[in-house]
Amino acid sequence: MMNFEKRTGPDFGSAAPTYPTGDVPEWYRDAKLGFFVHWGLYSMPAWAVAHPEGGVPTEDAYAWHQYAEWYGNTVRIAGSPSWRRHQELYGAGRSYEDLAELWDASAFDADAFVGELVGAGARYVVPTTKHHEGFCLWDTATTTFNSATRGPRRDLIGEFHDATRRAGARFGVYYSGALDWHVSDFPPIESDTDLFRHRRNDEAFSRYSAQQLEELVERFAPDLLWNDIDWPDGGKGSDEFAVAAVLSRYFSRVPDGVVNDRWGVPYHGFLTREYTNIDEIQSEVWESTRGLGFSFGYNQAEDDSHTLSGPDLIRMLVDVVSKNGNLLINVGPTASGEIPELQRVTMRALGAWMKTNGGAVYGTRPWVRFGEQAGEPRRYVQSDAGIHVHALDPRAGEIRLPAELAASRARWADGSAASFSADSSGVEAVAIPDGLRTEPVAVLTVPR
Numbered sequence: 189m190m191n192f193e194k195r196t197g198p199d200f201g202s203a204a205p206t207y208p209t210g211d212v213p214e215w216y217r218d219a220k221l222g223f224f225v226h227w228g229l230y231s232m233p234a235w236a237v238a239h240p241e242g243g244v245p246t247e248d249a250y251a252w253h254q255y256a257e258w259y260g261n262t263v264r265i266a267g268s269p270s271w272r273r274h275q276e277l278y279g280a281g282r283s284y285e286d287l288a289e290l291w292d293a294s295a296f297d298a299d300a301f302v303g304e305l306v307g308a309g310a311r312y313v314v315p316t317t318k319h320h321e322g323f324c325l326w327d328t329a330t331t332t333f334n335s336a337t338r339g340p341r342r343d344l345i346g347e348f349h350d351a352t353r354r355a356g357a358r359f360g361v362y363y364s365g366a367l368d369w370h371v372s373d374f375p376p377i378e379s380d381t382d383l384f385r386h387r388r389n390d391e392a393f394s395r396y397s398a399q400q401l402e403e404l405v406e407r408f409a410p411d412l413l414w415n416d417i418d419w420p421d422g423g424k425g426s427d428e429f430a431v432a433a434v435l436s437r438y439f440s441r442v443p444d445g446v447v448n449d450r451w452g453v454p455y456h457g458f459l460t461r462e463y464t465n466i467d468e469i470q471s472e473v474w475e476s477t478r479g480l481g482f483s484f485g486y487n488q489a490e491d492d493s494h495t496l497s498g499p500d501l502i503r504m505l506v507d508v509v510s511k512n513g514n515l516l517i518n519v520g521p522t523a524s525g526e527i528p529e530l531q532r533v534t535m536r537a538l539g540a541w542m543k544t545n546g547g548a549v550y551g552t553r554p555w556v557r558f559g560e561q562a563g564e565p566r567r568y569v570q571s572d573a574g575i576h577v578h579a580l581d582p583r584a585g586e587i588r589l590p591a592e593l594a595a596s597r598a599r600w601a602d603g604s605a606a607s608f609s610a611d612s613s614g615v616e617a618v619a620i621p622d623g624l625r626t627e628p629v630a631v632l633t634v635p636r
Contacts, residue, residue, distance in 0.1 A: 189461070189462040189463055189464050190380070191459070191461070192417075192418070192449050192450040192451075192452070192456075192460060193449040193456050193459055195418060195452045196452070196453060196454045197419075197421065197424045197452045197453045197454070198421055198424055198425075200424075200425060200426075203425070203426060204426075204454075205424070205425060205426040205430060205432035205433070206426075206432060206436075207432050207435065207436075207453065207454065207455035208432075208435050208436050208439050208455065210439070212446055212457055212458050212473045213444045213445075213446055215358065215411075215444060216312075216358075216411075216412070216446045216458070216473070216514070217473060217514075217553075218311075218550060218551040219311035219312050219358065219514060219550070220311065220505070220509050220514050220515065220549050220550055220551075220552070221309050221310055221311055221505060221514065221515055221517070221542075221549070221550075222310055222311060222312040222313065222314060222358075222360070222412075222475075222514060222515070222516045222517075223305040223308070223310040223312075223313050223314070223516070223517060223518070223519055224314050224315075224316075224362065224477060224479075224484065224516050224517065224518035224519070225305075225313065225314070225315040225316065225348070225518070225519055225520075225521065226257050226316050226319070226362075226479075226484035226485045226486075226518055226519075226520050227315065227316060227325070227344070227485075227520070227521050227525070228257065228316060228319045228321060228323055228325065228485070229260065229284065229285070229287050229288055229291060229321055229323050229339075230256055230257045230258070230259040230260060230319070230321065230485045231256075231291075231485060231486055231520070231521065231522060231523040232287045232290060232291055232523045233256075233259050233263075233270075233273070233274065233277065233287070234256055234485070234486045234487060234488045234522065234523065235256055235259065235270065235273060235487060235488060235489055236253055236254055236255060236256040236258070236259065236262070236270065236483055236485075236487045236489065237252045237253070237254065237269050237270075237489070238482070238487065238489040238490050238491075238494055239252075239254045239482050239494075249379075250262065250265065250376075250377055250378045250379065250382075251265045251267070251268040251269075251378065252268065252269060253270075254482045254483055255483050255484055255485065256483045256484070256485035256486060256487040256520070257316075257319055257320075257483070257484050257485030257520075258320070258485075259284065259485070260284045260285075260320065260321040260369055261320070261369065261376050261377050262376075263284050264284075264375075264376040265376045265378060284321070285321075285323075285333075285370065288323060288333070288338040288339045289338060289339060290339070291335075291338075291339030291340055291523055292339070292340070292523070292524060293335070293339070293340035293342060293344065293523065293524060293525045294340075294524065294525075295522075295524035295525045295526050296340075296342075296344070296347070296521075296524065296525025296526075297525070298347040298348055298350065298351035299351045299354065299355075301348075301351070301521070301525065301527065302348070302351040302352050302354075302355050302357070303351075303355060304527055304532065304535060304536075305357075305519070305535075306355045306356070306357050307535075307536070307539045308535040308536065308538050308539040308542070309538055309539050309542035309546060309549075310357055311357055311358060311550070312357055312358035312359070312360055312411065312412060313348065313352045313357055313358070313359060313360065314359075314360035314361065314362050314412060314414050314516065315344075315345060315348045315361070315362065316362040316364075317345050317361045317362060317363050317404055318363055318364055318368070318400065319362075319364050320364045320367040320368065320369055320416075320417070321368075321369055321370060322364075322368040322369055322370025322371055323335070323370065324400070325343075325344040325345045326343050326344070326345035326346060326403070326404065326407070327343040327346065328400060328403055329403070330396060330399050330400050330403065331370070331371075333370050345361070345404075345408070346407070346408075349407075349408045349410075358411040358412065359408065359410050359411055359412075360410050360411055360412030360413070360414055361404050361408065361410045361412070361413060361414065362414045362415075362416065363400070363401055363404065363413070363414070363415055363416070364415075364416050364417065365397050365401070365415045365416065365417070365418060365419040365420070365431075365450075365451065366387050366388075366389075366397070366417055366418040366419050366420050366452070367387055367416075367417050368388070368393070368396075368397075371388070371393065371396065372386075372387065372388050372393075374386035374387065383417065384418065387418075387420070388420060389420045389421035389422045390420070390422050391422045391423075393420050393422065394419075394420040394421075394422035394423030394429060394430070395423070395429045397419065397420055397423060398423060398429040398430070398431070398434050399429075401413070401415075401434060402434060402437065405437070405438050405441055405442070406441070409441055409442050410442065410445070411442065411444070411445055411446070412445065412446050412447070412448075413435075413438060413445065413446075413447045413448070414447075414448050414450075415447070415448060415450050415451050416450050417450060418450065418451065418452035419431045419451045419452050419453065421452075424452065424453055431451055431453055432453070432455070435447065435451075435455070446458065448460050448475070457473075458472070458473045458474055458475050458514070459472055459473070459474040459475070460474070460475050460477060461474055461475070461476050461477070461513075462477050462478060463477075463478045464476070466508070466511050466513065468511065468558065469510070469511045469512050469554045469557070469558050470511055470512045470513065471512070472512075473512060473513070473514075474511075474512065474513045474514075475513060475514045475515070475516050476504075476508045476513050476514070476515050476516070477515075477516040477517070477518065478517065478518065479517075479518040479520060480495050480496050480501070480517065480518065480519065480520075480530075480531045480534055480535075481494045481495045481496070481520075481531075482494055483520065484518045484520055485520045486520035486521060486522055486523075486528060487520070490530075491530070492530060495530050495531070495534065496534055497534060497537070498533070498534050498536075498537020498538055498540075498541070498628065499537070499628035499629075501517065501534055501537070501538050502537070502538055502541050502628040502629055503580055503628060503629060505517075505538070505549065506549070506567045506578045506580070506629055507558075507567055509549055509552060509567075509569055510554060510555075510558040510559065510567035510568060510569050510578070511554065511558050512553070512554045519531050519535065537628075541627070541628060541629070544601055544602075545601050545629070545631045547571070547573065548569065548571070548576035548578065548601065548631045548633065549569070551571055552569035552570060552571045552576065553569065553570055553571070554568075554569060554570070555568040555569060555570045555575055556568075560590070563587075563588050564579065564580075564581060564584050564586070564587045564588065565579075565580040565581050566578055566579050566580055566587060567580065573633055573635070574598075574633050574634050574635040574636050575593055575633070575634045575636070576631055576632070576633050576634075577589065577593065577631070577632040577633075577634065578629050578630075578631055579620060579629060579630040579631070579632065580629055582620050582624050582625045582626070582627050582628075582629070582630040583625055583626075584620070585619065585620055585625060586617045586618060586619050586620055587617070587618055587620065587632070588611070588615050588616065588617045588618075589615075589616045589617070589618060589634075591615075591616075593616075593634050594608065594616040595634045595635060596608060597635050598618065598632055598633060598634040598635070599632070599633055600620075600621055600624060600630065600631065600632055600633075601624070601630070601631040601632075601633070602621060602623060602624060604621050606618045606619075606632060607619045618632060
């Protein structure tokens with residue numbers, strides 16, 4: 189996956205725009221866990237090739253795209269699996285955009301939905317307001333291609349926003365800044381090069397994108413702006429509709445807001461890493477994002493072999509947090525607005541673990557190192573309470589601690605005092621209580 193902070197846009201020289209300044213806010217660093225929600229027209233077919241381990245050859249990556257939310261592109265690649273399936277299900281005369289009239293979201297209960305996310309431990313929620321297909325999920329004045337006038341006949345983002353605020357979580361918005369297939373007339377994207385070649389960069393489209401994003405800011409004052417795949421080049425200058433000015437107005441409206449790095453300009457807030465493992469503690473705040481499966485949008489072709497288990501998700505969260513990151517994990521609802529049971533099971537496992545161990549995740553910061561090169565697998569983080577040692581394999585029965593963490597007052601998350609013993613070399617070993625050995629991760633807190 190590409191790193192977007194390396195894209196910095198046209199060189200304006202001395203006429204370069206002035207970007208906002210400011211650090212990533214503490215609320216975001218403390219939150220640690222957010223939930224993406226990818227929901228759109230693509231949730232109607234809800235299908236992509238379920239990739240085998242190792243994926244597919246690079247030359248087939250777009251025709252056999254693993255992301256169901258890219259259906260609107262893959263269906264236009266003649267001969268692709270999505271193209272063939274679309275003909276079988278809907279007939280050659282029904283376009284992808286025609287699905288807007290068939291979309292029924294009547295099962296969507298925003299409070300119940302957001303309740304599941306917050307119950308799983310989410311401190312912020314980021315629904316897709318408009319993906320690359322161009323279908324807007326709020327009641328926008330910019331286009332009739334939206335959920336308030338077609339399909340669901342509901343302002344879905346308004347419902348998400350209100351439910352998230354009621355639940356006491358932070359609210360963010362995902363927005364596709366530079367890709368909008370509804371108002372474009374390009375061939376389908378079939379390579380990473382096409383990703384930046386087959387898109388509009390003209391002033392009219394730049395104004396369109398800015399107007400939509402500012403509608404979202406004005407209506408919802410989102411705590412987080414999550415832009416995707418760049419911004420139109422025609423909107424990267426010093427104009428009042430350009431991204432520098434849009435972001436300045438956003439921070440005036442939401443002073444403690446935060447943005448990501450996918451704008452294609454020299455300014456970014458936190459870094460994003462998509463389906464990517466990070467090896468070390470990062471100096472900059474970053475966010476790991478991925479689906480519970482291999483897709484963000486719901487893919488009915490996936491089963492439990494493609495989906496993270498609860499223990500896998502818990503260990504992923506701990507690993508990301510130990511390296512100065514947040515985890516933005518994605519749920520992909522069905523078209524009707526329900527969380528698939530396969531995803532719900534994993535989410536609830538995470539929520540159950542976080543109820544007991546959240547104090548060793550929320551509000552923490554990296555320690556001097558994230559783990560050890562040898563010995564029992566573990567991750568370290570620190571907070572005012574001390575150093576939290578996350579034992580990733582509690583079945584081992586014990587964990588040997590480095591000298592700087594040996595402390596007789598250490599306690600496990602179940603409240604039991606640590607029982608220390610020293611091996612022949614003098615290394616302190618701590619026995620993991622029997623009741624914690626079946627947990628995905630057992631947490632020991634060593635006071636300072």
